[in-house]
Amino acid sequence: MHIFVGTLQTDDEFLMRFLRARKLCVKDALEVYENYYRFLHRNRELCFGLKIDDAEIKQALEDGLPGVIQRRDSRGRRIMVLFAAQWDPSRYSISAIHKALYLSLNLLLQDCVVRERGLILVIDWSQFSFQQCSKLQPAALREIAEGLEYCYPVRFKSIHCVAQPWYIEAAVSLLKPFLRGTSRGKIFSHGNNLSSLHQILSREILPAELGGEQGPYQSSLWIDNLIRASHDTPDRNQSID
Structure with missing residues (x-):
């Protein structure tokens, strides 16, 4: 989970993250690799020194911003998953969520299956x-979207929005022009129709908040993974619980 300041990381496993993220297209993977280091240089406060014991990052993770289901x-x-309504802007900023997102992705990308098959994102x-929406700064949202789209070696296979109000639909429509055409086609809006989500993701694997059978989401399980990773030197090809 370490990123080396001032040094390009060039080991095979790290480079394969970028190739997998662009379906083994060397030209596209190199572009993401270059963008990644430009992003690190431009956003040092977001990308370096991320720690699970940072109070705001941990609070965001406890609120499921983000979470990873078992x-x-x-x-x-x-x-x-992202449980948007849990965000209280008076307790932590959107930047804390951004940091918690990268901390989680850094660990997930140590899983060889994630590198090969990508991730599913569900936003509730x-x-x-x-009022919460008014605290979402367009520039911050664009930074997150562009960072994940063009600068980070992760492939979101699909993004599912659930119970989104009209003002979120409007915000998403403003972000879409900054995404690649293939990515825009991976965004699905389900509204309050959870049955359409369940046609893609079985209720057997989802938490109760998403109409699933796994009971309420337990953020402590994912946080425990992050805590263990902060103390260990994990196998690069491990499968994360």
């Missing part, structure tokens, strides 16, 4: 208020 989908892919907008 069960994989039918293709063995990991599922990341239930009870997300207009």
Whole structure:
């Protein structure tokens, strides 16, 4: 989980992250690799020194911003969740969520299955208020979207929005022009129709908040993984619980 300041990381496992993220296209992978280091240089406060014991990062993770559920989908892919309404801007900024996101992705990308098959992202907008939405700075949202799209070696196979209000639909529509065409086609809006989500992701693997059978989401399970990783030197090809 270490990124080396001032040094390009060139070991095979690290470079394969970029190749996998662009389906083994060397030209596209090299572009992401170059963008990655430019992003690190531009956002040092976001990318360096990320620690699970940082109070704001841990609070975001405890709120499921983000979370990672225990069960994989039918293709063995990991599922990341964001419970948007849990965000209280008075306790921590959107930057803390951004940091928690990268901390989680750094660990997930140590899983060879994640590198090969990508991730599923589900954003639950239930009870997300207009007041909360007003605290989402467009520049910060664009930074997150562009960073994940063009600068980070991760492949989101699909992104699912649930119970999104009209003002979130509007925000998403403003972000879409900054995404690649293939990525825009991977965003699905389910509204309050959870049955359409369950046609893609089985209820057997989902937490209760998403109409699933696994009971309420337990953030402590993913946080425990991050704590263990902060103390260990994990196998680069390990499967993360």
